[in-house]
Amino acid sequence: MLHLDAVSKQFGGLPALSDVTFRVPQGQITALIGPNGAGKSTLINCITGVLTPTCGSISLANGTNSQEISTLPSHAISRLGVARTFQNLKLFERLSVLDNVLAGLNNEAGSSLIMALLRLPYLRHRERQLKLRALEALDRFGLADKADWPAGVMAYGDKKRLELARATVSQPQLILLDEPVAGLNATETLAVEQQLRRLRQEGQTLLLVEHDMELVMGLADQVVVLDSGCVIACGTPDEVQKNPRVLEAYLGSMEATA
């Protein structure tokens, strides 16, 4: 689904990513982990077009088609079916919960201003369809009864789920989840875990950046470990947990912060 080949990114000559190569297989959950400063956010930003890699290739493969996306801007990558959630929530706090999810269908709304002003019947029908899909997405994440609330007044856990509803509503090819359970309590974390399992059952491809190792090891099909911008391990949760380089990277980072 997503192929990364020798992706490197430098900031002012300093390497943040070096020769990162791995694949995100279709219909699976791939977790990207690593100590603080390992390069996870930089990589997510390269995949979503927020940053352009210094060199290397990032391509979206669908059947026999493969498209290079490393040079495309964010909106073009989003139109190709890559959605994301953010580590620090990025919601429209003053808009309603429903409107926040509708923003996730922006690519499909696709009407011109003139058409919107004319309020053609076709367009009204289209709007109703999109609203229905947004409500369904809210319902999946247990938020349908809050559709009219301003997003800003919701509890933190609900905001995290709203981001998931917005990222999934367009049924993207690939969803990047940046720390989806950070700051959630055990019950909320379990609920998100179940929702992610359900998405996988439905065939959704997920790339998950997460510090919660219990969640990662219990959920992921494949774990990719970054350290100082390099992939130091890639395999099943079992393989990765036994890998001496991984243990060393995590122990090293714990000593550094002790």
Ligand SMILES: Nc1ncnc2c1ncn2[C@@H]1O[C@H](COP(=O)(O)OP(=O)(O)OP(=O)(O)O)[C@@H](O)[C@H]1O
């Ligand atoms: N815009 C930037 N300019 C300069 N250096 C940067 C920039 N963004 C990231 N870096 C550096 O790149 C390296 C990787 O940072 P990055 O934020 O990608 O790590 P991370 O794995 O996401 O860390 P964390 O788990 O703490 O979020 C770090 O050394 C960081 O200081």
